[in-house]
Amino acid sequence: MTWEALALSSSALLREAVRVMVTREVHRLLVIEGNRLVRLLNTMDILRALVPDRPTSPDQGF
Secondary structure, eight states: OOOOOOEEETTSOHHHHHHHHHHHTOSEEEEEETTEEEEEEEHHHHHHHHOTTOOSSGGGOO
């Protein structure tokens, strides 16, 4: 089996990362600057970016 690594430029918009993740049905993308890996972006990172004021404790609810 052959795996394909999916990568985006560090200048890509969040919506582009979401589009690639949904279209390709993946949960992780490599983020690169030139030939250098700068981050591994995952679905939790996307959720954190979309919901920055999430509750800090279970008592706070949704």
